[in-house]
Amino acid sequence: MATLELNNLHAEVAEDGGETILRGVDLEVSSGEIHALMGPNGSGKSTTAKIIAGHPSYEVTDGEVLLHLDKDEFETDGVEIDDDLTWDLLDLEPNERAALGIFLAFQYPAEIEGVTMVNFLRTALNAKLEEREELFEDDEGEADAEEEDDAGYDTSPMEGDVDEGEVGVAEFQQLLQEKMELLDMDEKFAQRYLNAGFSGGEKKQNEVLQAAILEPSVAVLDEIDSGLDIDRLQDVANGINALREEVGTGVLQITHYQRILDYVEPDYVHIMLDGEIVKEGDADLAKQLEEKGYDWVREDVYETA
């Protein structure tokens, strides 16, 4: 069981006189839950997602981002830990957050020429496994860490040569193929360069594929549904539902539209306005919103306030 917790999160653009974007966001996402975060453009949804993942362009001025991991979360890592752990994500680098199980599906994924999908994804998976070991060892004290260092790093002065790592090439090919089938992706994707020349829909599918490979505890999906035709929308929704059911991932889904929520039904809906969450409810709230629009929320909130 994992829980991502945002407490009173305030943030601004990281530059002199940077604009304030978040004004006290509170949110909790636990394993197996599906949350929808909705709101008009500029309300702070994407910023919230980027701050969770550690984007350097934003500065957190107040509040905290915590990740609670129950001890059962470490069993697969072969590490024995006696107590539940809480991590302050704001102290960690993006790759460390990812290793702990945070995943961000980008609204606009980077296009990286010259790096094949298969190489990128295997490197990512091995980096995650390796980094997890390090993070948990750091937490458990020096003695264990030294032992593991001796065992693990003799042959790899660089952090993760592409030819090495826990998951070998053959094993990874198998894994990748399975996940691609699930998302109805052509196997040729494996040899293409990361997002380079991908259509908008292919990029979104690829984000879900990456989540399926990395098996996150909490996945933040930033407009994963925008620009998808109905077939792709269904593939992507299947991928998200499989993450919840098979991996137990908690999902925070940022969207403008009710459409994807017909396929991925949220347990909780949060509506954001001007850097705060102003209204919360269940799946019905999203339907109401679709009918009445954000003006309804605005009137409702500011009248009662």
Next chain:
Amino acid sequence: MSTQVHASVDESTVRQLSEELGEPEWLLETRLDALDALEDLDFPDVIQTPGRLWTDLADLDYDSLVDPLGAAEEKDQVGPDGVEVLSFTEAVDEHEALIRERFGSVIDPQTNYLTALSTALFSTGTVVYVPERVDAEDVKVRTTMNSRSLFNYTLVVAEESSSVRLLERQETGEDVDGDRYYSGLVEVAAGENAYVQYGSLQNLDQTTYNYQLKEGVADTYGQVDFIDCNAGSRLSKSSVETHLRGDGSETKIVGAFYGHEDQHFDIDARVWHRNENTTADLVTRGVIDDESRSVYEGVQDVGRDAWNTSSYQRENTLMLSDESEADASPKLIINNHDTEASHSATVGQVDESDMFYMGSRAIPERTAKNMLVEGFYVPVLEEIAVDELRDDFERLVRDRLDSRD
């Protein structure tokens, strides 16, 4: 005009060199003419920005760098059956008429001070001759320089409807006290409907000053491709030029360099469109790190008679350190309106959003940067036909990345 005077080199030096190599009279005369011309010749063109001459070739101390009679090297010259891969001396013995016809036909020995110096003083070289309709893969010329200076000459002749893919590489062997100088001239002639891919890998040690000029001529439907990889040397001036003289002729000029520490690279890629229906694609990618510097000049010159020209040029320099410096100048000169052309050059650092994307997938900063740099070279590596060149350049890049602090 140069004011350099060579205490160590005079007419008797050239005569002795030519005699020891058993050369015919015409070649000696060509050498002596080049020697005579030195005092009137300028140094190769280099880019100048306000207040700054990026590469000062005139400032080198040629007197102490040049020692033609002490030249020493190891050389492999290998190729498949059906194609002749000869040392220059053998080639002059066996094919004097061919050499006399072709020598200096692509590069005028008196192009500049350094080409003339190289012509007067070269003591070693290779001739690759591909007869009509012969296809040759994997011709390799490997030079290990063991002396203070080495002047090298290469001639590649591909006859009608033949093809050849070759690699020529330079390294340094035994150490020498002080600085060294390597000079290489390469002439490539592709006949009608012939194809040449000339790849080079320069990995001289960082005490060596390096001057190379490679020029190709493509006849009707002929194609000359160059792949110019530079990793070594203290300073390199490397120019690659193709003359598209035949109707429908083509060229690709592909460059890759990786500078670190205090290395200096001055790279040129130039194409002269001189007939109808010609195509050129110039692609150069370079990385600079530490205090290294790079300067690139690309020229696409479309002549008056070059109807229906296609000409494309892209150059990208990636800076890995704040102390490195780069300049790039892509030039397009069009004298025939029936031309489709593009040219661009960029100098920049590793993209921050790419880094964040990779970080968000658990990939640590160092690994992410290395992957991006290796990926950056891929469009260049994909063009290379000789495995040894691609594999070895890739390995050089990886070793450099691994050795970063």
